[in-house]
Amino acid sequence: MAEKMKAVRLHADWKPRPGFKLGSKDIDKRQTYLGSRVWHNPRLVIEEMPVPKPGPGQVLIEVKACGICGSDVHMAQSDDQGYILYPGLTGFPCTLGHELAGVVVEAGAGAFDKHTNKPFKGGEAVCAEEMVWCGACRPCADGWPNHCERLDEIGFNIDGAFAKYIVLPAKQLWNLEPLKDRYSGDDIFRLGSLCEPSSVAYHAVIQRGGGIRPGDTVAILGGGPIGLAACAELKRQGAAKVVLSEPAPERVAVARKLGIEHIINPLKESFSERLLEITHGMGASLYLEATGLPTVVYPEIEKAIWEGRTLNATVVVVARADAKMPVTGEVLQVRMAKIVGTQGHSGHGNFPRVIQSMANGMDMRPLITKEVSLEQVPDHIVQLRTDKKETKVTCIMK
Numbered sequence: 001m002a003e004k005m006k007a008v009r010l011h012a013d014w015k016p017r018p019g020f021k022l023g024s025k026d027i028d029k030r031q032t033y034l035g036s037r038v039w040h041n042p043r044l045v046i047e048e049m050p051v052p053k054p055g056p057g058q059v060l061i062e063v064k065a066c067g068i069c070g071s072d073v074h075m076a077q078s079d080d081q082g083y084i085l086y087p088g089l090t091g092f093p094c095t096l097g098h099e100l101a102g103v104v105v106e107a108g109a110g111a112f113d114k115h116t117n118k119p120f121k122g123g124e125a126v127c128a129e130e131m132v133w134c135g136a137c138r139p140c141a142d143g144w145p146n147h148c149e150r151l152d153e154i155g156f157n158i159d160g161a162f163a164k165y166i167v168l169p170a171k172q173l174w175n176l177e178p179l180k181d182r183y184s185g186d187d188i189f190r191l192g193s194l195c196e197p198s199s200v201a202y203h204a205v206i207q208r209g210g211g212i213r214p215g216d217t218v219a220i221l222g223g224g225p226i227g228l229a230a231c232a233e234l235k236r237q238g239a240a241k242v243v244l245s246e247p248a249p250e251r252v253a254v255a256r257k258l259g260i261e262h263i264i265n266p267l268k269e270s271f272s273e274r275l276l277e278i279t280h281g282m283g284a285s286l287y288l289e290a291t292g293l294p295t296v297v298y299p300e301i302e303k304a305i306w307e308g309r310t311l312n313a314t315v316v317v318v319a320r321a322d323a324k325m326p327v328t329g330e331v332l333q334v335r336m337a338k339i340v341g342t343q344g345h346s347g348h349g350n351f352p353r354v355i356q357s358m359a360n361g362m363d364m365r366p367l368i369t370k371e372v373s374l375e376q377v378p379d380h381i382v383q384l385r386t387d388k389k390e391t392k393v394t395c396i397m398k
Contacts, residue, residue, distance in 0.1 A: 003051040007095040008044065008162035008377045010076055012084060015040035025149065031091030031157045035075065036322065039084045039092060042076045044378040049095065052159075052167040054108040059120055059170050061128075064189035066161040067099035067197065067368070067394045068377065070224065070292075071320075073384045075156070087322050091157030096381075097395070098130040098154040100161035101176065101192025115175030125176040127192040127355075128161075128168055129199075130154045131346045135171070146203070146344030162377050162395060174351045178359035186396065187365065193394055194229075194364045198354045199345035200318065201229035206237070207350060208342035209286055209316040214238030217279050219304070221271070221297050222290030223251035225367050225392050226318055230288050232258050233354075236362055243278055245271050245297070250369070250389045257366040272303040283308020292319035298326060306331045315339045367392045 014029045016038045026032045032039075054060045074085040075096070084090070107120035115124075132152040133145035140148050152158045159166065176192045183191060204226070205211065205218075212218060218234045220227045223246030231242050235258075243262040244255050252263050264274045276283060283304045291297050294317070305313050317325070317339065325339075332338065345351070358364060369391045372380055380393050 004048045005051050005164040006046055006374060007049045007159070008097065008374065009047045009093050009095050010042055010044055012039040012042040012092045014038060017083065027091070031089065033089050034087065035090035036079075036083055036085060036087045039090055040078070040082050042078055042084050044076050044381060046375065046378065049163065051165050054106055054111070054167050056109045057111055057170055058108045058167050059104055059111050059173060060106040061100075061102040061126065061166050061168060062105050063100055063102040063161045063164060063166055063397050064186070065101045065193040065394055065396050066097040067193045067225075067392050068381060068384060069099055069197070072096050072155070072381055076381050077385050087320055089151065089153050089156050094155065094157060095159040095161075095163050096155045097160035097162035098156070099193050099196045100166065101125065101127045101189040101195070102161075102166070105165070107170065111170035113170070113173070113175055115177055120170060125188050125192065126173045127176060127195040127351070128154065128174070129172045129346050129351065130196055131344050132158065132169060132172060133346055143347060145346040162374060164397065174355060176355065178355055182359055182361070190365055190368055190394065191358050194225075194367055194392070195351060195354055195358075196345065197225045198229040198233070198364055199350045201226045202233055202354050203345045203348065203350050204316050204318040204342040205230045205234055205286060205288055207348045208340050209288070209314050212237055212239055212285055215240045216285040217241040217243065217282065218286045218288070219243045219245065219275055219284040220288045220290060221245045221301070222288075222292070222319065223248065223255055223391075224290060227288065227290035228255060228258060228367055228391065229364065230290065231255060231260050232362055232364060233357070234286070235259060236357060241278065243275055243284065248388050251391050254366050254369065254391045266297070266300070271297070271300040272307065275304050276308055279308070281309055283310040283313065285310055285313055287313065287315045289315065289317045290319050292321045294321055294325040295323050302328060302331050305335050305337050311336045313337045317341050368394045370394070371396045373398070
């Protein structure tokens, strides 16, 4: 009999909304790129699953840490009609969890470690990209793996890491060896589990947003893990002022630990007016929309761009939302500003740069504000629908 393990699984019913049509990459009754249009009645369960075996080019990993992401929450949460909130690629049933770090147990033939350019031998501490890109389609060949036409996503449509073990392609893995010069023990895996959200932030503000010049001012709207990681990365890049808009005192406290000095509470004061006050009328060079509430926050961003004196500002949209942004083209034209979208974290050297930044002093451990067991994950996914006190809840495997 095959060895078994416990896994946190999400089940849902395939019940397309009226008018839904299968897209070219959808699979009837199995997966869709428009999750909130199809999946109904989500249910979280802990199930016994067989321990997977690695094939050629694959690696078996014993999971040591895996963070709960807002995407996990929104996949398991339904609207008033019973449909999941998450709008993207999903296929159920599926083991959740994609912010992972662990230890290589076994490697299939041809599974190479990019850190050594040699086959994995076992025992390596690794983290993983969540996006499983094919490497053969046109976007991949053009250098855009986050937009792969045959994309799979760990914990979204293929089994994820809220389990004892996971099998992944070796190409998705990044060795955490550089962290060992500064950190030890479980801290290697805590930081490893933060590489995925930190790389999402890095891709957003550096690769897609174009980064900044030392001395620029940046404004981050939303103090979740992505927003806070962006704060740390932009501060490290040389931002003179990092301004965070976040109402939750618990997340503000984490921002303070990361060295963020300028905090705006948008529930008590106008973001645009306070930003212009902090910057003596200049505004910011880069704005990151990390709230998922574009109809609420974008008008304030637009006002700050219009009334501020900074030209050529960039607005980066990283949070997923169905709602349309209320954009005034005249503001973008007159202030020479632009809006860019960002998805994913793969390619462009994002992961190794984040790992090296952590290895050289960018300590992201304050993001983890609570640690739980695998058995506690389902309850905390539900709790996080309304409880915003925790910044990052991470499952630590014992």
